[in-house]
Each structure stands twice: as structure tokens, then as C-alpha cells.
Amino acid sequence: MNEDQPILEVRDLTKTFSGFPALAGLNLQLGTGQVVGLLGENGCGKTTLLKILAGVLQGYSGHVRINGMKPSPETKAIVSFLPDTSFLANSATIPQCIDLYRDFFADFDPARTEDLLDLFALPRDKKLSEMSKGMREKVQIALAMGRKARIYLLDEPISGVDPAARDVLLQAITRHLDSDSLVLISTHLIHDLEPILDSIVMMRAGRVILTGQVDDLRGEHGLSMDQLFRKVYQ
Numbered sequence: 505m506n507e508d509q510p511i512l513e514v515r516d517l518t519k520t521f522s523g524f525p526a527l528a529g530l531n532l533q534l535g536t537g538q539v540v541g542l543l544g545e546n547g548c549g550k551t552t553l554l555k556i557l558a559g560v561l562q563g564y565s566g567h568v569r570i571n572g573m574k575p576s577p578e579t580k581a582i583v584s585f586l587p588d589t590s591f592l593a594n595s596a597t598i599p600q601c602i603d604l605y606r607d608f609f610a611d612f613d614p615a616r617t618e619d620l621l622d623l624f625a626l627p628r629d630k631k632l633s634e635m636s637k638g639m640r641e642k643v644q645i646a647l648a649m650g651r652k653a654r655i656y657l658l659d660e661p662i663s664g665v666d667p668a669a670r671d672v673l674l675q676a677i678t679r680h681l682d683s684d685s686l687v688l689i690s691t692h693l694i695h696d697l698e699p700i701l702d703s704i705v706m707m708r709a710g711r712v713i714l715t716g717q718v719d720d721l722r723g724e725h726g727l728s729m730d731q732l733f734r735k736v737y738q
């Protein structure tokens with residue numbers, strides 16, 4: 505893990521919606537070479553934070569730097585964002601989605617995506633509208649992780665798939681990961697994600713309340729991250 509030169513730096517980040525502070529002076533620094541779980545209760549600001557980092561939500565105050573740059577078209581080129589909602593046209597087939605990603609993202613490697621689609625055993629000829637929610641989610645993950653990005657921001661990536669398929673999905677997230685990349689995953693499925701997490705960030709009411717490496721926290725508290733989450737938020 506490279507903490508000396510954080511690829512992601514956030515200081516005093518505040519974002520309000522009609523006067524309500526979704527983010528309230530949030531501070532966070534993360535280096536590359538790690539998979540980080542972004543945890544917190546419903547409505548604590550996880551999606552809002554990810555959207556600002558992804559450059560799709562503006563109108564905030566505070567200091568946000570992605571590899572030293574403000575969120576912008578330049579940072580979008582190195583950030584692969586997987587939103588928690590479907591963003592692909594229902595009428596599209598997988599090959600059409602791959603073409604779209606090839607056109608949009610210079611860092612897209614179709615071979616990576618094909619490899620993940622094989623791992624998921626997804627049929628290539630079906631339209632997204634003919635697929636189940638879990639299958640569509642797999643397609644989106646295969647596309648997002650098909651980019652050779654520096655930062656992957658994944659918002660609730662495994663919520664729609666059945667428990668047995670989750671392990672395969674986790675494999676997909678880490679399968680092609682470079683050591684100079686950072687993966688930040690928002691999730692409520694802490695127990696499922698824990699095997700691939702190096703660190704966690706816990707949020708409450710628009711702020712970070714706890715960060716640390718999973719091994720250190722386990723040693724310090726004698727709890728799994730799922731148990732620690734329940735203790736912190738009880």
C-alpha cells in the first residue's frame with residue numbers, strides 16, 4: 505500500500521441538499537495498492553462522496569484531489585465509477601456495451617471484460633432488458649473493472665446477486681487489479697466483502713469516524729469488520 509502519496513485527498517468536504525448536510529466536513533486520504541470498504545448507515549453520505557470523487561456531482565465546498573487534480577474530465581479518465589443504478593441502455597447487448605466503453609474510455613481493455621464475462625458465464629447475445637438484475641449487475645462490474653483505471657469507485661456492487669455468486673464477483677473485482685490502483689467499495693454486505701478488504705472507512709452523518717487496516721482493526725478489537733460495524737453503530 506502506498507500511503508506516502510495519497511491518490512485521493514479530501515479535506516473539509518461539505519455538500520448540502522436544500523440546506524441538509526449530506527457531507528459535513530469530511531476528511532479522507534487513501535493511497536493505492538488497496539481495496540477499501542466504505543461503510544456506514546443508510547443516508548450517511550457514501551453515495552454522495554463517491555459521486556463527487558467520480559466527478560458527476562458538483563456544487564460542494566472543500567478540498568478534493570484525485571491524483572493531485574480537482575474532479576474534472578482529466579480525473580474521469582483515470583476513475584472508473586460504478587453507480588448503484590443501471591446506466592446502460594436496456595436495448596443494448598453485451599458487445600454493444602463493450603463498443604461503448606471502447607469509444608468512451610482510452611484505458612478500456614476489452615480482453616479484461618471478456619475474461620470477467622467468461623468468469624460469470626454470461627450469454628453475449630441477450631439484451632440487457634432480457635437479463636436478470638444480478639446478470640445486469642455482473643455486466644456492469646465486468647465493464648467497470650475492464651478499465652485500467654487508477655481508482656475504481658464501486659457503489660454497492662454486489663447487492664443484486666445471490667450469495668453463491670458473490671464470491672465470483674469478488675474474484676472479478678480483484679482479478680486484474682494493478683498495485684498502483686485504489687478500489688473504494690461502498691457496501692452494507694460487510695461480511696461478504698471482508699475477504700477482499702485491506703482497509704475500511706466508516707462514516708456517520710457526513711463525516712469519517714473511523715479508518716484503518718482490516719488486520720490492525722481485527723487485532724486491536726478482536727472482532728470481524730461486520731462485528732466491529734455493529735458495535736460502532738449500535
Ligand SMILES: Nc1ncnc2c1ncn2[C@@H]1O[C@H](COP(=O)(O)OP(=O)(O)OP(=O)(O)O)[C@@H](O)[C@H]1O
Pocket residue numbers: 521522525526544545546547548549550551552553
Ligand atoms: N439528490 C438529492 N437530493 C436531496 N437529498 C439528497 C440527494 N442525494 C442524497 N441526498 C440526501 O443526502 C444524504 C446522503 O445520501 P447518500 O445517498 O449519499 O447516502 P448513502 O450513505 O449512500 O445511503 P445508503 O446506504 O442508503 O445508500 C441522505 O440524507 C439523502 O436523503
